[in-house]
Every structure is written in C-alpha cells, then in structure tokens.
Amino acid sequence: MAMLKALVVDDASFVRDLVKRTVRQRFPVIETTDAQNGRRAQSLMSRTAFDLILCDWEMPEMSGLELLQWMRQQPQYENVPFIMITSRGDKDHVIEAVKGGVSEYLGKPFSPEGLSKKIIKVMGRKLKDAMDRSGKSMASPADVFKESANLLTRKPEPMADNPVASTSSSPSPAAPAATPKQAPSRGSMSLASVRFAESTLKSVVKDINLTEVRVIAKRDQVFPGILDQAVVDIETGEGQMARLNGYVHQLQAVDKRQDTDFVSVTIRFVDEDPKKLEDLSRFVARFRAGMR
Incomplete structure (x- = not known):
C-alpha cells in the first residue's frame, strides 16, 4: 500500500508516463498522480496533500516556475520537495529556479537512475522510513537505492552555490559541431x-x-x-x-x-x-x- 504521494506535472503525456513508471518501479511506496500543466496541478494540490512534486518548466496555462512560486507561498507546501525536470539547463534558468525555491533540478532527457537519485536525495529519511515500514526494496537492475544509501542517512541538502553543477546528471546543451564532411545534404543545412x-x-x-x-x-x-x-x-x-x-x-x-x-x-x-x-x-x- 502506498504511503507517500507524488504529483507528476508535464504537458507531454509520454514524459509523464516515463516518470510515473520509474517512480512505480523504484519506489513502490509512492503513489503517483499526474497533471498536464501547472494550472491543473495547482487545482489538485489544493484538494490533496502531496509529499513530492516532479514538474516540467515549459507548459501552457501555468509554467513550472509559476507553480513553484505559488507552492512556496502555501504553508502546507512550504517545505515539500519540488524537482524541476526540464530541457532548459542553461545557467540563468537554473538560478531562477533556485531563487523560486526548487529542491533539485534534473535535465531532460533523464535516465531512471538519475531521476531516482534526485528523489532519494530530496525525500531523505521520509522515504527510507516508508520503505522500511512497507518491507519493500528497490527494483533491480540499477539498485539505485543501495547506490545512494548514504543520501538517506542525512537531511536533504540545499542546492549548491553553483547551481549549474547540480544538473550534471544530464548533458547540457552544446554548440553544434561542424557539418560532417561528405554528409548527405540538400539545400540549406540546419x-x-x-x-x-x-x-x-x-x-x-x-x-x-x-x-x-x-x-x-x-x-x-x-x-x-x-x-x-x-x-x-x-x-x-x-x-x-x-x-x-x-x-x-x-x-x-x-x-x-x-x-x-x-x-x-x-x-x-x-x-x-x-x-x-x-x-x-x-x-x-x-x-x-x-x-x-
């Protein structure tokens, strides 16, 4: 039986399904609910208490940053972990999220291991206690729980002073290399x-x-x-x-x-x-x- 609740927010149903599947497989004590944008998430959060928010940045109606800023003004969500999952990994956006009160920042595309580590880090002892009470263990083969067990023995850490460093679990956008020599081409290349x-x-x-x-x-x-x-x-x-x-x-x-x-x-x-x-x-x- 699930003991914790997570809200997955992303305008792409494909991404929501990936996140929910990872959480379900790695953390059986966490029940997931999803929303297609910040406005829908805000409505759900007003009716249900969630222990974790996993949210995209760019969405119609209300962005992830706007949801984060609203959330931090609500007494019941003042300290609830918020992981921003986004394709925007540039320094300015990371700093903006940190100022808004983000707990962790994960770049797209993400691996199940990368997402799991972030969840373990921000949930800390609360997640470990729920897993212990349920008698359940993490799914293999990655065995992320063992890999990150040291994170569960201390309180969740704040973001580093240099927030860009915390996005290292996913590659940052890089400038395109020169056009491959003799590559098939037609017309103007992009x-x-x-x-x-x-x-x-x-x-x-x-x-x-x-x-x-x-x-x-x-x-x-x-x-x-x-x-x-x-x-x-x-x-x-x-x-x-x-x-x-x-x-x-x-x-x-x-x-x-x-x-x-x-x-x-x-x-x-x-x-x-x-x-x-x-x-x-x-x-x-x-x-x-x-x-x-």
Missing part, C-alpha cells in the same frame, strides 16, 4: 544537437515536420536505442534555439553497406505546448523554403 541521457549526437537536419525530425549523423558517435528519450536542440535563427522533447522512433543506415559512414535517426516529438508547436511550425516553413 544543424541540430540531439541530447540523450548519456550522450549528445551532432547532426544535420535532413527532414522535419510537426510530428518528427530526421537527422543524419556520423557513425563514429554514440547512438541511442529505440524509444530512448531525446531533446532536439535546433538553431531557429536570430540566436534562438528550439528545444523539442521526443523519443527515438527509428535508426537506419544511410547507405546499403555495413561500413556506411552515416546513420539516419528519426525523433518523434511529444511536446503538446502550443508555443513550442508554433515555433516548430515557423522553423519547418523556413526549412522547406530553403530546400527549394
């Missing part, structure tokens, strides 16, 4: 960095629409697995960067040879934020125009 939980893929956008993007990358890089989480960073012009959440839908050799130099990766988008879809729509239009 560079993209595709971030995964353990690596970043430098690539060229081959095709894109409102539901997916196909990129070409050199084979000598670290490639993900099918259905792995991904964040696609695309230069949209005028110094702007689009960060689109998705998952790996397809991996395919560009040439019909085993020694092909390039691999095609298709990422299906999962964002449901109208603002992100509007930005994506403008980029797709410019991309199509450049191909003519």
Whole structure:
C-alpha cells in the first residue's frame, strides 16, 4: 500500500508516463498522480496533500516556475520537495529556479537512475522510513537505492552555490559541431544537437515536420536505442534555439553497406505546448523554403 504521494506535472503525456513508471518501479511506496500543466496541478494540490512534486518548466496555462512560486507561498507546501525536470539547463534558468525555491533540478532527457537519485536525495529519511515500514526494496537492475544509501542517512541538502553543477546528471546543451564532411545534404543545412541521457549526437537536419525530425549523423558517435528519450536542440535563427522533447522512433543506415559512414535517426516529438508547436511550425516553413 502506498504511503507517500507524488504529483507528476508535464504537458507531454509520454514524459509523464516515463516518470510515473520509474517512480512505480523504484519506489513502490509512492503513489503517483499526474497533471498536464501547472494550472491543473495547482487545482489538485489544493484538494490533496502531496509529499513530492516532479514538474516540467515549459507548459501552457501555468509554467513550472509559476507553480513553484505559488507552492512556496502555501504553508502546507512550504517545505515539500519540488524537482524541476526540464530541457532548459542553461545557467540563468537554473538560478531562477533556485531563487523560486526548487529542491533539485534534473535535465531532460533523464535516465531512471538519475531521476531516482534526485528523489532519494530530496525525500531523505521520509522515504527510507516508508520503505522500511512497507518491507519493500528497490527494483533491480540499477539498485539505485543501495547506490545512494548514504543520501538517506542525512537531511536533504540545499542546492549548491553553483547551481549549474547540480544538473550534471544530464548533458547540457552544446554548440553544434561542424557539418560532417561528405554528409548527405540538400539545400540549406540546419544543424541540430540531439541530447540523450548519456550522450549528445551532432547532426544535420535532413527532414522535419510537426510530428518528427530526421537527422543524419556520423557513425563514429554514440547512438541511442529505440524509444530512448531525446531533446532536439535546433538553431531557429536570430540566436534562438528550439528545444523539442521526443523519443527515438527509428535508426537506419544511410547507405546499403555495413561500413556506411552515416546513420539516419528519426525523433518523434511529444511536446503538446502550443508555443513550442508554433515555433516548430515557423522553423519547418523556413526549412522547406530553403530546400527549394
């Protein structure tokens, strides 16, 4: 029987399901409820007491930062752990979240181990006591509970003075590398960095629409697995960067040879934020125009 309650907030149902599945498998004493945006989360939090909030930043109607700021003004949620899970890992956003009272900050895409460690860190003794009372243990194979047992013997630590350091569990956005030599191309090229939980893929956008993007990358890089989480960073012009959440839908050799130099990766988008879809729509239009 669940003894603790967590609220998972993200506009992408795919991401909510990933978070809930990780919590269910690793922490059977935590019951999860989900909300598609901050406004819905606020409504649920006003009616039910939650022990942990796992929340995205960019969402329609009410952002994760706005929810955090509201939450810290409520006496019952003044000290409840809040983990911000977001594709925005730049220093300014991290500092803004710290000022708002965030407990921990986890970059997308995240691994189950990375998320579990953050939950263990912020829940501390409360989680350990609940697990002990239930007689249940953590799920293998990662055995994150043992790996982070030292975190359970002390109170949750505040964020470090240099908050950017706390985001090291996920790779930070990096500037795209130079276009791969002899990479297949057509028309005006757009560079993209595709971030995964353990690596970043430098690539060229081959095709894109409102539901997916196909990129070409050199084979000598670290490639993900099918259905792995991904964040696609695309230069949209005028110094702007689009960060689109998705998952790996397809991996395919560009040439019909085993020694092909390039691999095609298709990422299906999962964002449901109208603002992100509007930005994506403008980029797709410019991309199509450049191909003519």
